[in-house]
Amino acid sequence: MAKIILTHEVTGLGAPGDVVEVKDGYARNYLIPRSLATPWTKGAEKDITAIRKARKAREIATLDDAKAVRDSLQAKPVVVSAKAGDSGRLFGAVTTAEIADAVKAAGAPAIDKRKVEIGQPIRALGEYKVSVRLHADVAATVTVKVVAA
Known part of the structure; x- marks a missing residue:
């Protein structure tokens, strides 16, 4: 299982900024090449707050x-x-x-x-x-x- 950070909303998986675990092939062959997610690392953990801030600015708030x-x-x-x-x-x-x-x-x-x-x-x-x-x-x-x- 691969741990990834979603950069875009993926139906049935989560919203941008969410850390999820998916099968390796799904992450490597679908999500990451289409820029829907990035691999999770300790350094990438700080990117989550930036992704969440950008999402809040874009989405309809309430x-x-x-x-x-x-x-x-x-x-x-x-x-x-x-x-x-x-x-x-x-x-x-x-x-x-x-x-x-x-x-x-x-x-x-x-x-x-x-x-x-x-x-x-x-x-x-x-x-x-x-x-x-x-x-x-x-x-x-x-x-x-x-x-x-």
Whole structure:
């Protein structure tokens, strides 16, 4: 078992700054190469406080703040523009990063692209429902309107 420090939120494992033990292969082949974690050392222990401070500055602090952001996001659709053909089919698909940028442009706090959950790939113009995890206990269902660029 490998002891690691998470640098990003990993679903089912923990939040940034948490020290967890995972199987060696999972740490070596998945978490560390994707910069989701760093190996635990005595020297790296001091990095945990810096990671936790950065996380607190980025995340939505309280449950009430998360609910307020959820209400504002659900009130109006988020518009994403993408290149599309004559039939309304997109060249490619709308990504979670594009949706996170559109949410930020709509006036909400910056949201990590990994917190945006798309059920099926968005490959055509129209309106879609997308889930955004704002807090551990709060998720918003956002209407994403895809328009031709």
